[in-house]
Amino acid sequence: MGPGGAGPAEDDRGETGGVRTALAGLTTRGRSFFAAGIAAAVCSFVLGQSELLRVGLLLAVLPLVCAAVLYRTRYRVAASRHLSPARVPAGSEARVHLRMDNVSRLPTGLLMLQDRVPYVLGPRPRFVLDRVEPGGRREVSYRVRSDLRGRYPLGPLQLRLTDPFGMCELTRSFSTYDTLTVVPRVEPLAPVRFGGEASGYGDGRQRSLALAGEDDVIPRGYRYGDDLRRVHWRSTARYGELMVRREEQPRRSRCTVLLDTRGGAYEGAGPDSAFEWAVSGAASVLVHMLERGFSVRLLTDSGSAVPGEGGDGFAGSGQETADAAGLMMDTLAVIDHSDGTGLSRAYDMLRGGNEGLLVAFLGDLDEEQATTVAKMSRRSGGAVAFVLDPDTWVREPTAVPRPNDRHAERLRLLRDAGWTALSVPRGGSLDELWRQADRERSGLASLSGEALG
Numbered sequence: 001m002g003p004g005g006a007g008p009a010e011d012d013r014g015e016t017g018g019v020r021t022a023l024a025g026l027t028t029r030g031r032s033f034f035a036a037g038i039a040a041a042v043c044s045f046v047l048g049q050s051e052l053l054r055v056g057l058l059l060a061v062l063p064l065v066c067a068a069v070l071y072r073t074r075y076r077v078a079a080s081r082h083l084s085p086a087r088v089p090a091g092s093e094a095r096v097h098l099r100m101d102n103v104s105r106l107p108t109g110l111l112m113l114q115d116r117v118p119y120v121l122g123p124r125p126r127f128v129l130d131r132v133e134p135g136g137r138r139e140v141s142y143r144v145r146s147d148l149r150g151r152y153p154l155g156p157l158q159l160r161l162t163d164p165f166g167m168c169e170l171t172r173s174f175s176t177y178d179t180l181t182v183v184p185r186v187e188p189l190a191p192v193r194f195g196g197e198a199s200g201y202g203d204g205r206q207r208s209l210a211l212a213g214e215d216d217v218i219p220r221g222y223r224y225g226d227d228l229r230r231v232h233w234r235s236t237a238r239y240g241e242l243m244v245r246r247e248e249q250p251r252r253s254r255c256t257v258l259l260d261t262r263g264g265a266y267e268g269a270g271p272d273s274a275f276e277w278a279v280s281g282a283a284s285v286l287v288h289m290l291e292r293g294f295s296v297r298l299l300t301d302s303g304s305a306v307p308g309e310g311g312d313g314f315a316g317s318g319q320e321t322a323d324a325a326g327l328m329m330d331t332l333a334v335i336d337h338s339d340g341t342g343l344s345r346a347y348d349m350l351r352g353g354n355e356g357l358l359v360a361f362l363g364d365l366d367e368e369q370a371t372t373v374a375k376m377s378r379r380s381g382g383a384v385a386f387v388l389d390p391d392t393w394v395r396e397p398t399a400v401p402r403p404n405d406r407h408a409e410r411l412r413l414l415r416d417a418g419w420t421a422l423s424v425p426r427g428g429s430l431d432e433l434w435r436q437a438d439r440e441r442s443g444l445a446s447l448s449g450e451a452l453g
Helices: 015-024 028-047 050-076 233-239 274-291 319-334 344-349 367-379 390-394 405-416 430-452
Strands: 077-084 087-089 093-102 110-115 126-129 137-145 150-154 157-162 169-173 178-183 205-208 249-252 254-259 295-300 357-362 382-388 420-424
Touching: 015 050, 028 050, 077 110, 077 157, 077 178, 087 319, 093 110, 110 137, 126 137, 150 319, 178 319, 254 274, 274 295, 274 319, 274 357, 274 382, 274 430, 295 319, 295 344, 344 367, 357 367, 367 382, 367 405, 382 405, 382 430, 405 420, 420 430
Parallel strands: 087 178, 254 295, 254 357, 357 382, 382 420
Antiparallel strands: 077 093, 093 137, 110 126, 110 157, 150 178, 157 169, 205 249
16 A cells, blocks of 8 residues: 555454454444343243244344454455655645545445554544445545654554444554655755855866876867867877867866764754754755755765765756755655764765865864864865854743853864854854855955955
8 A cells, every 4th residue: 555556454364363353343232232132032032932032133143244244345445545745844744645445346334544643743634434335436635744854654544344233343454554754944045156166166067177288188089070170190190090189077066065963962852953953954055056066965973974875976967866855855854863972983084175065064062073173174175164053052032142152262263274164043044144154255265365466
């Protein structure tokens, strides 16, 4: 039972178990009728009234017949479930469509559907279907919503069957379930160009020659349409066929997003906590840079990355971009605090000078970890850090702000090392901070140019 699929209810294990299940499904009315029938039959023998025996047999047999008929027809019902969409951002709604098909030749009685959902998605949905004709179909739907990211199972679907007289009621469960993935919120970001970066960071492309110099050129065979002005005559004479110089090779710019997941770096929990803001910020930057043509990479403090990620991160166009974004969102949907206390593993995973743009979302830093982060700027073409102010995130919103000298000292350390470091207050807008980082980095680039001049 999945999206677009169907499945029957599970069978009982053995005939004896099925009979016991059917008899256990007798309602209060069915048990009362059966008890009254037995009492009438006993009274008929005691009083010698044969007419009373007929009444007792009718009362006792009626609930048994209803249970037998219900037992024989309940396996001929199929169900399917479809999620729209199967991946939804936190705080948004998804609709679950249920379809019931009566594949038997007999009409069903009263049906009650109940789907199992985690409590964070809302109350357990229940639906009552009056009567489904042979070959008929009924469709119902309900909505689910969660402010917390994660992967939530839906199902299995439970079906409660009732006979027309209300004598028997049986509950069956379907065997399969579906999964709803709640991914972090993604905030649209402005397409800024961080001043002072190497060429190519803005549009996701940069061009480089494989080798420079006449003697170091690596030629290739002539292809139809190549410009004859690029013919390399020395190689042509050597190989005996027409050879041309290689063109400049396009190389995709890189962006690494570092997410600090240390449990001791954040305080509080819930959808409005500091850690959830950091996860949402990392997701926003990953999607934004991927859409701009960058080769993106997700890195955590433990040194782990997205499963299936290549050596240069995720890159692609069109459907490949959407698939890469979906895979990263699935990873961030279930990411949690790590047991580590340092950022040295992340530092070791950064290749020297080959990481391109480095964007970090950091929690509370002590002096040792701030020094480690400061050295990371040497292994990137540009470094931007969003450091969450622990004092504002744990304080009540109505409280009077207090200066945090320790947090300010960490920011100065990162800025002196070449980082564009910004403090993130509680409830700060990532888009505004993103634009502020661009302005500050552009200002630093201008000052550097004037100093060199």
